[in-house]
Amino acid sequence: MTMEIMEGSIAVAETVRLCRPQVISAYPITPQTHIVEGLASIVADGRLDAEYICVESEFSALSACIGASAAGSRVYSATTSQGLALMTEVVFNAAGMRLPIVMGIANRAISAPLSIWNDQQDSIMMRDSGWIQLYAEDNQEAIDMHILAYKVCEDHNILLPAFVCFDGFILSHVFEPIDIPSQELVDKFVGPFTPYQKLDVNDPISFGMYATPEYYLEFRYEHDQAVKRAAEAIKKYGKEFGEIFGRDYSELVVGYKLEDADIAIVAMGSICGTVKDAIDEMRAEGKKVGLLNLRCFRPFPSTDVAKALAHVNTIAVLDKNVSLGAKGAVAIEIKEACYGSNIPVYDYILGLGGRDVRKKDIKKIVDLAEKGEGDMFYGLREEVL
Amino acid sequence: MRELRIHGRGGQGSVTAAELIATAAFTAGVYSQAFPAFGVERRGAPVQAFVRFSDEKIRLRSQIYEPDYIIVQDSTLIHDVNVFAGMSAGGIAIINTEKDLKYNLPEGVKLITIDATKIAMEEIGRPITNTTLMGAFAAASGEITLDALEGAIRSRFDGKLADTNVSAAKRAYNMIKEGRV
Known part of the structure; x- marks a missing residue:
């Protein structure tokens, strides 16, 4: 290599x-x-x-x-x-x-x-x-x-x-x-x-x-x-x-510090890197947070997702998209995959149109999910609404 | 992880500087990442480019808000942009200027001013200061060696253009090393 x-x-x-x-x-x-x-x-x-x-x-x-x-x-x-x-x-x-x-x-x-x-x-x-x-x-x-x-x-x-x-x-x-x-x-x-x-x-x-x-x-x-x-x-x-x-792609979903996590973040694409750095910092503060990186959106690996998330008590989905009038497309799938598990799934629409997402944003989202606040556009600038 | 933010105007080669600094760091055995502030590429408009250096693989994708180092290619930007934003004690600010101005520096930030335009005009014959400031950055920060920087410049430019840019970088490097600024 x-x-x-x-x-x-x-x-x-x-x-x-x-x-x-x-x-x-x-x-x-x-x-x-x-x-x-x-x-x-x-x-x-x-x-x-x-x-x-x-x-x-x-x-x-x-x-x-x-x-x-x-x-x-x-x-x-x-x-x-x-x-x-x-x-x-x-x-x-x-x-x-x-x-x-x-x-x-x-x-x-x-x-x-x-x-x-x-x-x-x-x-x-x-x-x-x-x-x-x-x-x-x-x-x-x-x-x-x-x-x-x-x-x-x-x-x-x-x-x-x-x-x-x-x-x-x-x-x-x-x-x-x-x-x-x-x-x-x-x-x-x-x-x-x-x-x-x-x-x-x-x-x-x-x-x-x-x-x-x-x-x-x-x-x-x-x-x-x-x-x-x-x-x-x-x-x-x-x-x-x-x-x-020498690089494995045998999984459609990949966990990061997910095995013992209480809170799981689910995300797709480059944001996963920033999430991992934020998780390391939150772990150092004693927060048991993990990531489920969705590498494949179609076909949607519902069974793999449900299995990977079965042990967590809160799920925070990061959606860089929105199905207007409904939710983010990833959250819709995660809710379907976890149906019947009673694990709350909170959706955060973020990063649209190039809005930068920082480690501190990931931490704020975890705080929101812990409080049961979700299904929202995250980071809205109220002053321009 | 250490972070560099380059401030310039469109056309001054800030993105090239970021890429070549990252290349120099990587070829010398450090993980690096370079990227521009996207979508503002208009000639003369304020632009930014970013470089990260780390001993481990770099995963972070956000822009750089608390840089350890800044390079300012055009000191007139200081009227428009808070180039020092997010800097703290121990940081290094390298500014291209011919004047000895007072800057509103955050406490503990080391200021290095250098007349990179004069050096670039004499060595390259054009007021393109990126390679000169890269030489100053190498000397002031220690993040990249002069050899690695020369290699990165020669990987991008050929012939006389490479030679003159390397000369400009070396001259700035030596000036900083010898404290002649």
């Missing part, structure tokens, strides 16, 4: 190169831009034998990926926020056509009002699209999850697209030490792409055709079953990943 220091976006671009996609199509958008600029340079410099298709919109970017994937190519795209929103129609098509596309999401808030800064509303918006959704705590996880995603998605028992989500700016623009694996190991793990079926003029088939009422329900059932099966596939290949690369 050789650690190097580099920007997260460049690390992602270099790792995508190692996965040997044959077609890349993307449209630049802040804060994803450095990834696709990096990949465009890599292809132009001849460091990756791929077709880089320049397009006029994100809708076209994913459409090009869908065509190329259906024709039997390994493909990659990356986007965020409004770009993902513009893709919406084809996001659902890619999943329904069961194409193993991997797409990086440098998570960013959604307009209006315009915000280029981080939260996770964009990928959460695609909750019901039938894509796998993985969330990275740091850039090492972001690149590892790209490699893992290709392996999982291309399994003929899965055949699904995946979002690899990493917080925009907070991860995409940070310089930090990272281990970029060797080409040899990535080749060994991912291997060449073997399409289950593909567009072929000599053996014509159709993707995403008309499904009449006699068939549509069954298509949706089989799609749902595949997303559910992906949980075991991620665990299996995550374990294999650990054996090859």
Whole structure:
């Protein structure tokens, strides 16, 4: 293992190169831009034998990926926020056509009002699209999850697209030490792409055709079953990943000082790092707080969550998104997973549109949860309301 | 963990400075993390960039509010931004200025002023002060060595541009080390 220091976006671009996609199509958008600029340079410099298709919109970017994937190519795209929103129609098509596309999401808030800064509303918006959704705590996880995603998605028992989500700016623009694996190991793990079926003029088939009422329900059932099966596939290949690369991804939820915790914080993405530092400080003060890091939001690992949280007496969920008129999307899932346990689950909507979250905020949230105060937007500036 | 906050104006290379300081620290065996204050990249506008140094893997993702060190690339920022915010005793403030001004420093913070613009003009031929101030930071803080800093500069720039930036960094480094500021 050789650690190097580099920007997260460049690390992602270099790792995508190692996965040997044959077609890349993307449209630049802040804060994803450095990834696709990096990949465009890599292809132009001849460091990756791929077709880089320049397009006029994100809708076209994913459409090009869908065509190329259906024709039997390994493909990659990356986007965020409004770009993902513009893709919406084809996001659902890619999943329904069961194409193993991997797409990086440098998570960013959604307009209006315009915000280029981080939260996770964009990928959460695609909750019901039938894509796998993985969330990275740091850039090492972001690149590892790209490699893992290709392996999982291309399994003929899965055949699904995946979002690899990493917080925009907070991860995409940070310089930090990272281990970029060797080409040899990535080749060994991912291997060449073997399409289950593909567009072929000599053996014509159709993707995403008309499904009449006699068939549509069954298509949706089989799609749902595949997303559910992906949980075991991620665990299996995550374990294999650990054996090859030395970093284990065999769990969809990862605890930190959770075994003996009274209060559990549940979170997704880069905020988990700040939470861990806050937990160390709270532990030093005698507070038994732990973290459950959700690495995978779709499929949602309900059973794993319920098991990991069964012993705690309070759950505080940090949501960098909000299902307006309801709660944060993570809290809704956690409440469902813990139904019948009588453990109170409090939701804290925070960090939206790039609002910084500090250790002291995590401590305040734990104090609130202890007092039974939750289901709130945390950190509101009352003076501007 | 030690923390550095760099104050500059868009176009002065504050983000590059943060990245190169983090690179220098990491290549010398310390965990480091560099990132900008996001989304304010307009030429001339006040910008910030941040660096963390630690003997352990860095997990913290928030911005830096209580820096051990600050670098101020343009002393006129002091009228607009509280560059000393969050500093406490033992901290070091490095300010690029030609004037001997009185600053409202927090108690116990060591002030180092250096005419980095003059050095940059003489060594590089442009008023881009980031590498000069990186040399001053290396000498004043001890967080990075001059060798590691030179390596980081040469990893980013080539040829004459690298040479002149290294010269500027070395000159500032030696001035601080020899107490000539």
